[in-house]
Amino acid sequence: MQTASLKCRIYPLYCRFRTASGTAAPATFVKKQRDMKNEIFPCLWFDGQAKAAAEYYCSVFKNARILSESPMVVNFEVNGKKFMGLNGGPHYKFNEAISFVVNCDSQDEIDYYWNKFISDGGVENKCGWLKDKFGVSWQIVPSNIDKLINDPTRGERVLNELLKMQKLDKHVLETA
Numbered sequence: 001m002q003t004a005s006l007k008c009r010i011y012p013l014y015c016r017f018r019t020a021s022g023t024a025a026p027a028t029f030v031k032k033q034r035d036m037k038n039e040i041f042p043c044l045w046f047d048g049q050a051k052a053a054a055e056y057y058c059s060v061f062k063n064a065r066i067l068s069e070s071p072m073v074v075n076f077e078v079n080g081k082k083f084m085g086l087n088g089g090p091h092y093k094f095n096e097a098i099s100f101v102v103n104c105d106s107q108d109e110i111d112y113y114w115n116k117f118i119s120d121g122g123v124e125n126k127c128g129w130l131k132d133k134f135g136v137s138w139q140i141v142p143s144n145i146d147k148l149i150n151d152p153t154r155g156e157r158v159l160n161e162l163l164k165m166q167k168l169d170k171h172v173l174e175t176a
Helices: 050-060 107-118 145-149 155-162 170-175
Strands: 002-008 014-019 024-031 043-046 064-069 073-078 081-087 099-104 129-131 137-142
Touching (some): 050 081, 107 170, 137 145, 145 155, 155 170
Parallel strands (some): 043 081
Antiparallel strands (some): 014 024, 064 073, 073 081, 129 137
16 A cells, blocks of 8 residues: 655656555656746846846847846847846846856857957956956857867867967867
């Protein structure tokens, strides 16, 4: 006889009924829902600049638009991904613990995004990282960077070249 004691395991995502003695009831599995019905998206905390930031990001990315706005919140979309800008005040600042990666297929794309983000007060950093004028961290990288770094024969050379750069040079990395 099965009791109401239900022991769930996180991995794998299955629940199993236990008998009163604690042994597993044979073939009594219920698969848990894996698909999430609710969307997950980042909320970016700004000090009164959420609308200006959303407009800025929409000007940088070709496939971007503002979805809705209020004095407190601006929802916008970049390349099909939703973002929320919150006018939360001066309490919190952005840092490198969170960054957005822009995969670029060509050096022209790397140059475009790099120059857009460092203009008007952005700050260059090492290894393809930078901060835009709002303090948000970005990684502007070739779309094949993982393949290059993980190549067993030249990955170390690629990494050594990458560590010398601020803005990444796709050709130098690919020929390392």
